[in-house]
Amino acid sequence: MEHIQRHPARVARAPSRLLDGLQRWLPKLVVAPTFVLVGIGIYGYMLWTGVLSFTSSSFLPVYDFVGFDQYAKLMSNDRWLTASVNLGIFGGLFILSCLLIGVVLAIFLDQKIRQEGAIRTIYLYPMALSMIVTGTVWKWILNPSLGLEKLMHDWGWTTFSFDWLVSSDMAIYTIVMAAVWQASGFVMALFLAGLRGVDSSIIRAARVDGASLPLIYWKIILPSLRPVFFSAVMVLAHIAIKSFDLVMAMTAGGPGYSTDLPAVFMYAHTFTRGQMGLGSASAMLMLGAILALIVPYLYSELREKRHD
Amino acid sequence: MTDVVRTGFRPSRVAIYGVLLLAALVYLIPLFIMLVTSFKTPMDIRTGNLMALPTDWTTIGWTKAWSEACTGVECNGISGYFWNSFKMTVPAVLISTLLGAFNGYVLSKWKFRGSDLFFGMLLFGCFVPFQVVLLPMAATLGQLGLANTTTGLVLVHVIYGVAFTTLFFRNYYVAIPDALIKAARLDGAGFFTIFFRILLPMSTPIFMVSLIWQFTQIWNDFLFGVVFASGDSQPITVALNNLVNTSTGVKEYNVDMAAAMIAALPTLVVYIVAGKYFIRGLTAGSVKG
Secondary structure, eight states: HHHHHHHHHGGGTTTHHHHHHHHHHHHHHHHHHHHHHHIIIIIIHHHHEEEEEEEEOOOSOOOOTTTTTTHHHHHOHHHHHHHHHHHHHHHHHHHHHHHHHHHHHHHHHHTTOTTTHHHHHHHHHHGGGGGGHHHHHHHHHHHHTSHHHHHHHHTTTTOOOOOOOGGGGTHHHHHHHHHHHHHHHHHHHHHHHHTTSSSSSHHHHHTTTTTTTTIIIIIIIIHHHHHHHHHHHHHHHHHHHOOEEEEEHHTOSSSSTOOOOOOHHIIIEEEEEEHHHHHHHHHHHHHHHHHHHHHHHHHHHHHHHHHH | OGGGGSSSSSSSHHHHHHHHHHHHHHHHHHHHHHHHHHHHOOHHHHHHHHTTTOOOOOOOHHHHHHHHBBBTTTOSSHHHHHHHHHHHHHHHHHHHHHHHHHHHHHHHHHTTTTTTHHHHHHHHHHHSOHHHHHHHHHHHHHHHTTTTSSSHHHHHHHHHHHHHHHHHHHHHHSSHHHHHHHHHHTTTTOHHHHIIIIIGGOOOOHHHHHHHHHHHHHHHOOHHHHHHHOGGOHHHHHHHHHHOOOOOOOOOOOHHHHHHHHHHHHHHHHHHHHHHHHHHHHHHHIIOO
């Protein structure tokens, strides 16, 4: 702009060419910062972590190539094994419970319910909370001496005993409970949105043919919600693989390391136990798990779009 | 489809309402317990039970959580960390939303060769587990002198939030007819004029979605906070976790619950005031991304 003001005589042509050029470059210029930040911050760092996973780095990064040593170590590491099994238990139960609760609540809520908005708001508010808050509350509710157990005793069930939170066999299930409490309302919202998109004329026709409402839901409506099922499973599996906060708040991986999940393992080894190589290898495996989930999903999504 | 269902007082209707109300109770009870416990005295907590109301209401748990409770070695309460979270969240939300708006505008209305690939890269970035970038990011922040600073956390949240905000805006602007943009260009409107005069005025809903989504995400983040911040620069989630899980002296559950309420209040208030946009962000972020 300064240039233009200083040479009024040349205003006619040069600036318009300049402006044209600028206009052509402007869009690229505008996305450039994001391109750089994401290019380095996601893709560059992913590569960097990949490199580290092939080194013997402990407290500080060292760049010696040790092949798949860290991955082999990981596979024979008891704690990693526990974390992986826990992810299976936690992920499986978490996804199934959320789906079941979500579908049932969505179908029930779709029956011309009075105060539907208020009820929906109640079901969904846990999603607005931090997992640390959720963990803190559930840790208190499940407190072995003053929590649920005492409540049941006070209410007359004196033989009731509930110490899952401090039991190395059962603690992982307490994390499932808290996670389901937090995320099931969200799955309900996904299904409710799906139900609202179902064509009502099909259902009316089925009713005319004498089909009962449960049968219609089971045979017609639920099958038509397949895409919603898929995206719900995707989101939930994604949450499960990344789960970290809730475990840290409720058990910090304990008792012992009985409630470790891969994310907790990664954090502990990389940042507190000084085993960067091993931690990086575990992070890469987490990425692998997500890729195995995402790539087929994205692929089918993109193909569908092209067919539209 | 609801119009197919006949309403009226049938047993099945009663059962449906019963299940829905029961579920509502289950979702509400933890909040109730958190609130009630936060207003009890430690004595009351030991003699009463989870669902019992306080025998004498007291705010001692709240004042203690705010200004005296120990979060590790320091015992100044969580007030400082609460403000840390604000200092981190507000700039990170604004910057990532602004970047996302411009990115979304370019990726929908000013496509260039490779812009779709770039969008694909961003989309994929929404899914990457952050564990895979933690270590290099920690090293970089150290190099830049931003380790353990709020500025560093803002940078981190912008980098890993911009993929989502771009997604929001791109999907919103894609639905706006290209003819509108073409007409404006024929009239001589440039890149920024079109954005500020045509798109921006109709962008309020998506700005709300992006701002609220980012606010909730960044305020509630724990992973980045615990890895990239220490001591004075920690956000509230990390402080809350330290407060609850440091075992010095007698456990004061009223203080724990008050601290949890304080950490939860900002996002809860946002949810109650603008829940519609939050839910839209949730579903947009999951179904599309």
